[in-house]
Amino acid sequence: MAETAVTIIAEEEYLPAITNSIFDSREIVEKCIVAHPEFRWSLEPLNIAGDELIMRMCNAANKAQVGPMAAVAGIIAERAVQAAIAEGCRHCIVDNGGDIAMILEKPLEIGIFAPGLENLGFHLEPCDQIIGICTSSATVGPSISFGAADAAVVIAQDVALADACATRLGNLVTSDNDEIIKDALAQILSIEGVAGAFVAINSKIAMKGTVPELRKVHFDSSQITKIQF
DSSP states (O other), X not given: OOOOOEEEESOXXXXXXXXXXXXXXXXXXXXXXXXXXXXXXXXXXXXXXXXXXXXXXXXXXXXXXXXXXGGHHHHHHHHHXXXXXXXXXXXXXXXXXXXXXXXXXXXXXXXXXXXXXXXXXXXXXXXXXXXXXXXXXXXXXXXXXXXXXXXXXXXXXXXXXXXXXXXXXXXXXXXXXXXHHHHHHHHHHTSTTEEEEEEEETTEEEEEESOOEEEEOOOOGGGSOOOOO
């Protein structure tokens, strides 16, 4: 957890609360890693008592059957949006490297960046509760994935859960075989709290549950949240 690359969309007055929340969350995770080095590297669920953030990560990871750091970007994004809401914000998007928490006063379109998909994205209507859309990939970005999906997306109100389950979904999609994809989606949708899931692999897409409307969207790949070197 040496870097955090975040894109924030909110009115400027809420930025201090959002950024302070991100720094605070990072500090909590870093302290946990010092006390429990296995927290950083484990690919299996762990149960570590401590701050609510740590326990939320462990709970989400247990449900998804992955390591707790699979939930770190989602929980940091969610807490940042919560901090903005506490200050009165009603429209806020925090994209933490493809793991997005948001509350929306107006419609939003989110592009899906995956090989073989051109200008495809999700259309979201306004919502007054936090929603998470989190993505893992075996072919794009720094995600650790044992599968082959170009994009494994999970939607849930619990953003930490969406993040952990996106990792699990990506691990399960080991090929573009229809039965493997179908079974992977079914497993993820069986997890309590998951609303919907979407997979893109080798220009093939599949989805299950409550997934935002797919639309043609136009986005600049330079706007994708990532570490800049």
